[in-house]
Amino acid sequence: MSNNAMVSRVENDRVLMLERVFDAPRDLVFKMFKEPEHLKHWWGPKGWELPVCSVDFRPGGVWHYCMKCVDQNQGDFYGMESWGKSVYKEIVEPELISQIDYFSDAEGNTNESMPSTEITIEFIDLGGRTKLVSRAEYVSAEALKTVMDMGMLQGITETWKRLEEHLNEVK
Numbered sequence: 001m002s003n004n005a006m007v008s009r010v011e012n013d014r015v016l017m018l019e020r021v022f023d024a025p026r027d028l029v030f031k032m033f034k035e036p037e038h039l040k041h042w043w044g045p046k047g048w049e050l051p052v053c054s055v056d057f058r059p060g061g062v063w064h065y066c067m068k069c070v071d072q073n074q075g076d077f078y079g080m081e082s083w084g085k086s087v088y089k090e091i092v093e094p095e096l097i098s099q100i101d102y103f104s105d106a107e108g109n110t111n112e113s114m115p116s117t118e119i120t121i122e123f124i125d126l127g128g129r130t131k132l133v134s135r136a137e138y139v140s141a142e143a144l145k146t147v148m149d150m151g152m153l154q155g156i157t158e159t160w161k162r163l164e165e166h167l168n169e170v171k
Contacts, residue, residue, distance in 0.1 A: 004164070006157055013141035016153075018134040020160055024167040026123050029130040030094035032163060033121065038170075039065070042162040045155040047071025052083075052106075061088050063099075064108050085110070086119075097121045101136075115143030132160075 006020040022029055032038045036053040043050050044067040052066035063086045069077040083104045090098040098121075103114035110116070117136050124131040138144040 006160055008153060010144070014138045014144045016134075016136040016138070016144060016148075018132075018136075018156060018160075020132050021126065022130045022132060022164055022167055023128075024130060024171050025128055026125040026130045027094050028167065028171055029132065030097075030123050032167065033097055034093075038166065041169075042166040043067070043159060044162075045158040046162065047074050047077075048082075057088065057091065059088050059091055062086065062108070063088070064104065066106065094123055096123065115139055115146060117143075117147075 004021050004023065006018060008019075009017050011017060032042065034055070034057050036055045039055070040050045040053050043053070043065065047069055048067045049070050050065055051068050052064070054065070055061075055063045057063075065084055067082045067084070069080045072078050083106055084101065085104040085108055086099040086101045088097065088099045090096065099119050101117040101119055103111040105111065115138055117138055119137075120135045122131075122133040122135075124133065138147070
C-alpha cells in the first residue's frame with residue numbers, strides 16, 4: 001500500500017476522520033475544492049459525473065451540485081441523480097474549508113429526512129505535497145451509520161482517487 005493511501009477512523013461514535021497525502025502543492029489542492037471547473041472532474045465516486053455544479057465560494061455562500069451515474073455497469077444506479085448542497089461556514093485560503101453538507105433537491109431545498117454533516121477540511125503543507133485532513137461530524141452515531149451503510153466510505157475513497165488523478169493531469 002502506498003503512503004498516499006487514505007486513512008479513516010471514527011471518533012466519539014459520530015465523527016469520521018479521513019486523511020490522505022497528495023503529491024501536489026497545497027495551493028493547487030485547495031483550488032480543486034474551490035473552482036467548479038475542477039470539481040466537475042473529480043467530485044463523486046467512479047462512474048458518476050457532475051452535470052450541475054454552482055459554487056459561491058465565501059462564508060455563507062452555497063455550493064449546489066448534482067451527481068449523476070453515467071456508468072451502465074452500475075446497474076440500478078445508472079441514470080440516477082443525487083443532489084446535494086453545502087453552505088460554507090469558514091474559509092481560510094489555502095488552509096481550511098468548513099461547511100455544512102446537506103442532501104437537497106434540484107431547487108436546493110434541504111432534504112430534512114437525511115442527516116446533515118458538519119465538515120472541516122484542513123490542507124497541510126508538506127513542502128510540495130499536501131496532507132488533507134477531513135473531519136465530518138454527524139448529528140448522531142445513527143446518522144453516521146446511515147451514510148456508512150450507503151457506501152459513503154467507498155465513495156469518498158474513489159472520489160479522492162479521482163482527485164489524485166485530476167491533480168496529476170493539471171500539475
